Amino acid sequence: MVSDPMQVLEPVYDEENVKKILEMVKDPEIPVLAIEDMGIVRDIEFEEGGVQVSIMPTYSGCPAMDVIAEDVRSALLLHGYKKIEVKTVLSPAWSSDFITDKGKKCLQEYGIAPPVSAGSKGAMLGIDPVGCPQCKSTNTRVVSEFGSTACKALYKCDDCLEPFDYFKCV
Amino acid sequence: MTENEMHFEYLLRLGDNCAILGQRLAEWCGKAPVLEEELALMNVGLDLIGQARLLLDHAGKVEGAGRDEDKLAFFRDTQEWRNLLLIEQPNGDFAKTMARQMFFDCFQYLQFEALLDSSDKTLSEIAAKSLKEITYHRRHSTNWVIRLGDGTEESHEKMQAAIDELWGFVPEMFDMDEVEDAMVAAGIGADVNALRPRWDEMINSILEEATLKRPEDTWSVRGSRVGKHSEHLGFLLAEMQFLPRAYPDAKW
Numbered sequence: 435m436v437s438d439p440m441q442v443l444e445p446v447y448d449e450e451n452v453k454k455i456l457e458m459v460k461d462p463e464i465p466v467l468a469i470e471d472m473g474i475v476r477d478i479e480f481e482e483g484g485v486q487v488s489i490m491p492t493y494s495g496c497p498a499m500d501v502i503a504e505d506v507r508s509a510l511l512l513h514g515y516k517k518i519e520v521k522t523v524l525s526p527a528w529s530s531d532f533i534t535d536k537g538k539k540c541l542q543e544y545g546i547a548p549p550v551s552a553g554s555k556g557a558m559l560g561i562d563p564v565g566c567p568q569c570k571s572t573n574t575r576v577v578s579e580f581g582s583t584a585c586k587a588l589y590k591c592d593d594c595l596e597p598f599d600y601f602k603c604v
Numbered sequence: 605m606t607e608n609e610m611h612f613e614y615l616l617r618l619g620d621n622c623a624i625l626g627q628r629l630a631e632w633c634g635k636a637p638v639l640e641e642e643l644a645l646m647n648v649g650l651d652l653i654g655q656a657r658l659l660l661d662h663a664g665k666v667e668g669a670g671r672d673e674d675k676l677a678f679f680r681d682t683q684e685w686r687n688l689l690l691i692e693q694p695n696g697d698f699a700k701t702m703a704r705q706m707f708f709d710c711f712q713y714l715q716f717e718a719l720l721d722s723s724d725k726t727l728s729e730i731a732a733k734s735l736k737e738i739t740y741h742r743r744h745s746t747n748w749v750i751r752l753g754d755g756t757e758e759s760h761e762k763m764q765a766a767i768d769e770l771w772g773f774v775p776e777m778f779d780m781d782e783v784e785d786a787m788v789a790a791g792i793g794a795d796v797n798a799l800r801p802r803w804d805e806m807i808n809s810i811l812e813e814a815t816l817k818r819p820e821d822t823w824s825v826r827g828s829r830v831g832k833h834s835e836h837l838g839f840l841l842a843e844m845q846f847l848p849r850a851y852p853d854a855k856w
């Protein structure tokens with residue numbers, strides 16, 4: 435049989451498979467970070483020949499959420515899924531602790547200091563030291579708790595003198 | 605009012621505070637004293653607009669009349685808005701913006717903390733989400749009040765003037781009325797009157813660290829609960845609502 439290049443992909447109704455597809459969806463503001471690794475995919479459900487993906491917003495006003503929902507939809511469409519619903523859920527409230535270890539590594543390599551554990555009050559209060567993603571020094575200071583996007587703070591390294599973004603703990 | 609109408613009204617109060625303050629902060633865009641501060645003000649404003657969207661969306665569903673967040677934000681006139689008078693006051697100088705913000709951040713922090721226990725599940729979820737953001741907002745505005753209050757002679761003077769000017773808008777935050785009472789009784793709302801002592805404690809310690817004087821309670825104004833606003837709100841709405849009213853079918 436000759437394989438048809440225009441062949442429509444048959445969707446696989448399996449969570450692992452959907453997760454693999456979602457690996458390709460990146461945070462539009464941090465293009466190295468897959469939304470899976472960001473920990474914002476809450477649920478993947480299948481019903482009546484359709485797939486439903488629930489995502490959690492990082493911040494209430496995160497303008498990336500609409501883009502992410504669209505990107506999830508198109509990634510699934512490309513893989514042959516037809517009935518697709520992308521839902522935003524608020525509970526549990528997203529926490530920077532949901533970022534996977536792989537996600538933290540991606541951030542670090544991209545030059546964004548990954549969040550210190552949100553579990554520790556010190557991190558939330560900005561007391562715990564934040565490591566410079568360039569030289570790894572912890573001799574750093576906050577320039578502003580609000581950075582280029584809602585999820586980031588602005589830091590400066592007092593050793594290598596480079597400014598850098600820090601992914602805030604929430 | 606039926607309980608459902610009061611529930612709707614209550615959610616409007618919460619959502620409108622966020623919407624109008626978010627809009628006010630957006631007015632600083634391109635005019636903030638330093639770039640980092642510009643980013644901070646826009647970030648806080650964006651959080652607030654996000655919170656407003658969640659609350660107004662929920663309010664629209666509770667109302668059940670088919671109004672969504674956009675309809676509620678863009679197609680209500682001044683008398684239909686329920687935000688506190690404090691919130692709509694013009695930005696003034698940076699000190700006034702920070703004083704207004706600090707008063708509200710401390711209030712909103714306590715109010716939303718109490719709403720974590722709300723029997724309205726969606727509301728308690730919104731409160732949990734927002735509280736993480738408010739924690740940052742409150743620290744930011746508090747730091748500025750302290751830094752400017754305990755700064756130069758000029759910054760101290762300006763910050764004291766801002767605190768004095770806005771003090772009369774404080775009592776309205778803690779007013780109880782039929783709607784607030786009913787919502788507390790139903791387990792939906794937070795008893796704001798009971799939050800006043802903790803707010804006072806917070807403010808007193810901030811003012812003390814900032815070497816600022818707590819103003820005397822002299823005048824105070826009220827009216828937002830019944831749609832009686834200062835003239836400032838009309839101008840704000842005219843700008844905020846212009847586009848969707850001029851082009852009601854516009855999509856973006």
Ligand SMILES: [Zn+2]
Pocket residue numbers: 566567568569570571591592593594595596
């Ligand atoms: Zn460094």
